[in-house]
Amino acid sequence: MRSSEYENIIKVENVYKTYKNGTAKAVAGVSFSVTPGVCFGLLGPNGAGKSTMMKMIYGVSYRDGTPDSGISVFGHDPGRNALPIRFLSGIVPQENNLDEELNVEQNLKVFCRFYNITGSQAQDRISELLSFMELSEKQSFGIKQLSGGMKRRLIIARALLNNPRLLVLDEPTTGLDPQVRHLIWDKLRRLKRQGMTILLTTHYMDEAFQICDSVFIMNKGKSVAEGNPQQLVNKHIESYVLEVYSKESFSVISKNVTEKCCRVDDDGADVTRIYSDDYERLREFSKQLTGGDFYLRQSNLEDLFLKITGSRLNAQQ
Amino acid sequence: MRSNSQQLYPPFLVRILSVWYRHYKVYTKSLISNGLPPFLEPLIFLVGIGLGMSRYIHEMAGISYLSFMATGLPMTSAMYTAAFECSYSTFIRLEFDKVYDGMLSSPLSVSDVLLGEVLWAGTKGLFFSFAVVLVMACFGFIPLPAGLLAPFVGFLTGVMFATLSLAITSFVSNINHFNFYFTGILSPMFFFSGVIFPIENLPAVLRYAAEAFPLTHAVRITRDLTFWDLKPTLLYSLLYIVLFTLFTGWIAWKRLGKRMIY
The missing domain is CATH 3.30.70 (Alpha-Beta Plaits)
Structure with a gap:
């Protein structure tokens, strides 16, 4: 069990997802695996099932109980035991969910508590990450005063608080201007060089080309192609x-x-x-x-x- | 396996308290506007009832009318603060601000989030009832030191109305529906739980309804403790509060869990 945990950070096998009020399956028999240190991109148009797939991976959505299906992240099943997964991973959800009742620094401080990081350790980590995401001057700003790009960068900083081994990003740069997108790609590349495993979803092809080692293209809940982005283009186009x-x-x-x-x-x-x-x-x-x-x-x-x-x-x- | 996984994320108590800490941070951010009204309200009440009504009604159930009400009001204060916190505020955190979504992307479970919520509402119940006791004691309407036990009952009342309100919230899809909760459930409770007048002489039907109201039991415990009039019915009332909290808490956990993770 230990060894398989290190071969694949994430292993998804034959996963289905049907929403209660939905007629079609949001995810219909998807399998893939993510090895350590890789940037893995889930691609697909809106409604392809990418976000649903992500949510099942960090345990805020349950997969269908079909036989032979399974998800394992760091050796844990997110459907039963999501807390160790979320302790080792940083999550950047598609929808910004910063706490608007708190300012920038307090947002990070409260999140530190969720990871049981307190005192000067929390303070150091917060200033380190604010400077990493180029937000140091915004420390005491309210969330409503931030631009879309700043909010996104703050959520990424929040996801990095606990030095995660896996970073999960659901559409990290959707709706952002080119400068911010390049800044975020730059930071993600830097994190990858430090050995972090990254799983992201996007519908921007340039994003996948810029940072992904491997992409997995989904459409209507199913896998349609998988591989290195350059090789996929060479092979199919x-x-x-x-x-x-x-x-x-x-x-x-x-x-x-x-x-x-x-x-x-x-x-x-x-x-x-x-x-x-x-x-x-x-x-x-x-x-x-x-x-x-x-x-x-x-x-x-x-x-x-x-x-x-x-x-x-x-x-x- | 169990001991292994325990080291992989923060222990239970740390998780609950971290949720509590978030609410504490938000509450203390506007200390004056949040912290002062709990003390002002009993003062306004004293002026209104003390100068006005107590000239006509001197005594209620064997004690002065102001003392009778002064021992009930800490609980209504605890009830309302916990009810607001776990209905409107919870709904906003759940549906509009997505605060719970944020929490669920960290190593917190649905149970942690809800228990932290309940613990915070209990804390507010304690603080709000303490504010009332303090003001009333200053004017001699609540005897000390026994009156200082009331905030602990205020904590239980806060917890109980937190679980009830969370259970109600789990059925609510439109924030305006809470009007029914406040007008249809909490207002009658305010009037028929022995805060304004004793329920013992009500017509039978109303009497039974009043006995079923959880606030009745909180007020009864508070009054008996404050005047140090300990009776076996206290244990019955305490048991009622515990069972009521567990039952409504279970409904809230079952139903809100499905709304947060699906």
């Missing part, structure tokens, strides 16, 4: 994509874009995406288009994501 922003422009080149040379995705409303490994060919097409109405670029995880989850909205989004 052509190297280049020409995006054409109107149907009129596309009609200029449509007769030349044959199925043999390229893959065409015109699922979206106006944008047509032409995928190919042949950069020169795509450049030839682009020359026939008026400037500004197209964009020729390398393909990325977003293209993979759109390919496998479909570019149209589904009912859960």
Whole structure:
């Protein structure tokens, strides 16, 4: 039991989740494992079941009691024994839940108590983390005075109070400006270098590319792809994509874009995406288009994501 | 396995007290506006009833009318503070401010959160009833030192109304529904629990209802302790309070647990 605990920090096996008033399963037979020191990303559109999966991992949501299913985090089942898991992990929930009746420092002080960190030890830890998250000057601010980015950074600081071995972040940078997102990625990379295991959810592909060693793409409660982000892109997606922003422009080149040379995705409303490994060919097409109405670029995880989850909205989004 | 897991997260008492500490921090943040009214209210009462009503009613159940009420009021004060804390405030922490969600992302369980809540409401019951006793004793309406036992009954009253209010909260989906609780349950309790007048001479139906009200038993214990008139019925009243607390606490734990983790 001890050895398996160290092979995988998290092991999820064949997990299902049905909400009482829900008709569809939020999570439908998901399995994955997270090894120590890795940054593991759960990707998927809104409603894919990412948050539900996260909540089951730190024990604030119960999985269905289907046979052969199980979750183990640090060797503990979060459905039965969540406290040791939450003692060893820092949790950053999707929804900000800072205590608005307390200021920045008091928020952290109260949370220190939850971990049984008191006195000067708590004080040291608080100033250390406020400076790490670049919030030192905000120490006595009320929560309502903080911007969205500051709140998010404070919640991350709060999650780090007990020197966690695992950091769980549910959409850490949703709705934040580019500067804050880069700051948060920078901090997460630094924590990872210190040996921390990180599990995060996101629907931003650049985020996954920036910090994840391994991604797990979910759609409608199921796993659809898993692996290293770069390798996934190389394996499933052509190297280049020409995006054409109107149907009129596309009609200029449509007769030349044959199925043999390229893959065409015109699922979206106006944008047509032409995928190919042949950069020169795509450049030839682009020359026939008026400037500004197209964009020729390398393909990325977003293209993979759109390919496998479909570019149209589904009912859960 | 058990001894191993005990070292992996803070022990039970530390966890409960950490929840208590959060509420204490929030309460003492506005010390004047939170700490003064419990002392002002009995003063206002004394002026109103003392100067007004006691000219017409001199005696109640063998003691002066002001002493009769002075020994009941610490408990209504404890009742109201605990009821507010564990209805409106709890609902806001649960649904709007997401304070419990924050707690549940740390090594605290649903039971820890709820027990911390109940312990805090008991503490407020103790403090609020102490404030009333202090003011009343200053004017000689509550005898000392026996009157100083009343805040301990105030603690029990706070705990009891905390569990009752949490149980009520577990059924509430819209914060305005608490109006029914305060008007429909707590107000009748204020009038028919032997605080304003003795329940012994009420018509039979009302008498039974009054005996079922938990506040009746808290007031009875307080009055008997304060005037050091110890009777075996005290034990019966104490037992009633304990059972009532356990029963409502169990409902609250069952139902609120499902609202926090599902």
